[in-house]
Amino acid sequence: MTTANSSPHKSTAFGILSAAFALLCLALVPLMTVEIPPLVDYPNHLARMHILADGGHSPWLRQYYDIHWDLLPNLSMDLVVPPLTRIMSTEQAGKVFIALTFALLAGGTMALHAALHRRWSPWPLLAFFFLYNSVFLWGFLNYLFGLGLALFACALWVRLRSRSALLVMPLFSLIAAILLFAHLFAFGSFALIVSTYELSLWWRLRHEAVRPAGAARWKAAPALIIPLFLLTLTPTFKVAPEDYPLWLRGSPPPPLLTFLPPATKLEALKGTIRTEHRLLDRITVLMLVGLVGIGLVRRRCSILPSMFLPLGATALAAMAMPNTIGTTAVVDIRMPIVFVLLTVASSDWREISRGWFLPVTLALSTVFAVRMGYITEHWQNTAHHYRQFKQTLDQLPEGARLLSTIKMASYDNWSPAEGQIPEPMPMVNLSCWGVIRRSVFVSNLFAAPGQQPVRLTPAVHELLTVEEFLFRAAPIPWDQLRTQYDYVVVRRTQRLRPPPPPDFVPFGSGDEFQFYRTGRGQP
Known part of the structure; x- marks a missing residue:
């Protein structure tokens, strides 16, 4: 009552x-x-x-990633x-x-x-x-x-x-x-x-x-x-x-x-x-x-x-x-x-x-x-660039290997250089949409033991990544990378040392990025 x-x-x-x-x-x-x-x-x-x-x-996906549940x-x-x-x-x-x-x-x-x-x-x-x-x-x-x-x-x-x-x-x-x-x-x-x-x-x-x-x-x-x-x-x-x-x-x-x-x-x-x-x-x-x-x-x-x-x-x-x-x-x-x-x-x-x-x-x-x-309004402004990226990913062969060289613009070795503010249009992890769209291997997927229930298989565990060279300010070994990856994506505003080789074939692009084909045998 x-x-x-x-x-x-x-x-x-x-x-x-x-x-x-x-x-x-x-x-x-x-x-x-x-x-x-x-x-x-x-x-x-x-x-x-x-x-x-x-x-x-x-x-x-089974070739590249293992599922390993843990506490x-x-x-x-x-x-x-x-x-x-x-x-x-x-x-x-x-x-x-x-x-x-x-x-x-x-x-x-x-x-x-x-x-x-x-x-x-x-x-x-x-x-x-x-x-x-x-x-x-x-x-x-x-x-x-x-x-x-x-x-x-x-x-x-x-x-x-x-x-x-x-x-x-x-x-x-x-x-x-x-x-x-x-x-x-x-x-x-x-x-x-x-x-x-x-x-x-x-x-x-x-x-x-x-x-x-x-x-x-x-x-x-x-x-x-x-x-x-x-x-x-x-x-x-x-x-x-x-x-x-x-x-x-x-x-x-x-x-x-x-x-x-x-x-x-x-x-x-x-x-x-x-x-x-x-x-x-x-x-x-x-x-x-x-x-x-x-x-x-x-x-x-x-x-x-x-x-x-x-x-x-x-x-x-x-x-x-x-x-x-x-x-x-x-x-x-x-x-x-x-x-x-x-x-x-x-x-x-x-x-x-x-x-x-x-x-x-x-x-x-x-x-x-x-x-x-x-x-x-701000998110819709980023959507244009993200759609371009997604459309390019959709053109990749299924199961390709994609090397991402995109790094956050505000990062130094360990922490953001400009306070704690992420950049307005983050692109550092966009390549991971290729996993969803085309079952590709991406070089920067979070797959650390003790942190995520997904790990890399032995077949790809030893592949090089660009991050390990960018963070040490070391030259990027493109000759090695071309034998391990089918495609490379770079950010137009980001300077790489050295830049991608001239024999890398442009594959797809947008206002903020460029894809290249390395010449490695396709999957």
């Missing part, structure tokens, strides 16, 4: 969920208007999804996308995964806010402004998908922490293990938030005579310890130097940890809200900061005291994070988005008057729509 109090609550929840659905649809407009989203690593990851979905049926803390996309390809194409399944990632990030922020504040509020809808961030533009989708799951897991912990240990301990041990295999950093975010939240509550209640929920911190112990034990069973940290990714082969082993100058931490924070239109980004930030500032002055906007420690811990983690850990690069851009979404979930604006709410909502909605419009 509906009570007088529950009816308005349900009405508020329905209104907020409806607004969230509308914002999600608007956020997906750029994605729906292009064939290839301009995300740096996305084509490479999607090529792996195609290999996993194929399951070894293609004779060409890897990086499997979000690998477990979700291949099953979707049974009812849709690989390209469509990839877009569904991105849509799910957006829904998890925004929905997880809203769920955590509702759990912390015990009420529905439009405030966490601000999370939608942070969906297009530098982490997303780099194409680190496994991490973002796992982070969305982690936010939901934190919300569930807040709701259930005082329940029976017979429920809480096994449930969250399972959830934490799922997070670990979704992505290591997702589990790390969950562990950091939950442990500091429990520590904060214990500290605030340490002098209370009765603390009925005080034992909750011990219920969290298995959820934090068991995944760490599972992590020791994974091959991620047991990879030998000879098993490094292809672009590191032939170069010295990378240092375990590297750091960029402190100023890049500010760039990473700025990267939590990112378009190529810097003025639009500044206007958006000024509006959001101004909104919070007004709320603080009017004493309407506040942060839950129990979340001060989790927020401080994530901020410190973001400041302390190295740029690279082993062969994993651009690590330090990952924590700022956790801090921002956690801040949105932890804060609230109470007693919003209609006269104040409507104009603010209209202004924010307009800015959000303009941002999505600009991103859509």
Whole structure:
């Protein structure tokens, strides 16, 4: 039976969920208007999804790539996308995964806010402004998908922490293990938030005579310890130097940890809200900061005291994070988005008057729509060049070997030279679409033991790659490469030393790239 109090609550929840659905649809407009989203690593990851979905049926893919499942803390996309390809194409399944990632990030922020504040509020809808961030533009989708799951897991912990240990301990041990295999950093975010939240509550209640929920911190112990034990069973940290990714082969082993100058931490924070239109980004930030500032002055906007420690811990983690850990690069851009979404979930604006709410909502909605419009326009501008590339790939013989010499314009030996911003039209991984379109072998597919469930077969494991020479600033041995690859793709604006030999035959081209036929016997 509906009570007088529950009816308005349900009405508020329905209104907020409806607004969230509308914002999600608007956020997906750029994605729906292009064939290839301009995300740096996305084509490479999607090529792996195609290999996993194929399951070894293609004779060409079977010749080049082995599927080797293992306990890897990086499997979000690998477990979700291949099953979707049974009812849709690989390209469509990839877009569904991105849509799910957006829904998890925004929905997880809203769920955590509702759990912390015990009420529905439009405030966490601000999370939608942070969906297009530098982490997303780099194409680190496994991490973002796992982070969305982690936010939901934190919300569930807040709701259930005082329940029976017979429920809480096994449930969250399972959830934490799922997070670990979704992505290591997702589990790390969950562990950091939950442990500091429990520590904060214990500290605030340490002098209370009765603390009925005080034992909750011990219920969290298995959820934090068991995944760490599972992590020791994974091959991620047991990879030998000879098993490094292809672009590191032939170069010295990378240092375990590297750091960029402190100023890049500010760039990473700025990267939590990112378009190529810097003025639009500044206007958006000024509006959001101004909104919070007004709320603080009017004493309407506040942060839950129990979340001060989790927020401080994530901020410190973001400041302390190295740029690279082993062969994993651009690590330090990952924590700022956790801090921002956690801040949105932890804060609230109470007693919003209609006269104040409507104009603010209209202004924010307009800015959000303009941002999505600009991103859509920018993505459509890249689509022309991507279509040219895709059309050329479609002309390759099935099963050919393709050498990609395209390198990110802003890269030095280990890290981006221009802060943490990926280039506006990334092309470094576009050759991987050839795996999906023509079952080709590409030289730069992510296939590192301990990192992905796809490995190179012995037949192609020892092939040279251009990356190992570019990163060492060494001359490219074209005479060797012509015996190993059928085709080469170069970026017109990129200088190679030496350039491709004059007897390489132009094969297909676009405004930004040129394909050559090497003369090797065709497959």
